[in-house]
Amino acid sequence: QVQFVESGGALVQPGGSLTLSCAASGFTVDDYGIGWFRQAPGKEREGVSCISRLDDSTSYVDSVKGRFTISRDNAKNTVYLQMISLKPEDPAGYYCAATELPYCTLVGGPTYDYWGQGTQVTVST
Secondary structure (H helix, E strand, O other): OOEEEEEOOOEEOOOOOEEEEEEEEOOOHHHOEEEEEEEOOOOOOEEEEEEOOOOOOEEEOHHHOOOEEEEEEOOOOEEEEEEOOOOOOOOEEEEEEEEOOOOOOOOOHHHOOEEOOOEEEEEOO
16 A cells, blocks of 8 residues: 655744654655645645655755755655744645656646645744
């Protein structure tokens, strides 16, 4: 059974840090491009970061560049999103997804084959 399980979401103060995990089962993350997406209430889903299947190249939306880092640990079959300097505009449900495309994209929808259930990130004082 193909499954993604996200974890690591929490309540943090502005300026704080979190690392989100996306553990895969039923498939190997190294065989896929992996994307992290987020969606806040009343807003459209936004691609945050992704790592490509072909060469592990990475992409980030401008608003998180320099603050978020995506990585994969093939031994643990897990992809991570390290987030620092969290801002009040970062809170959302964060979701990981897998694509068979050789190069990942921050455009979600049908370009991604598998989606996780999400983990909630809240930034508040």
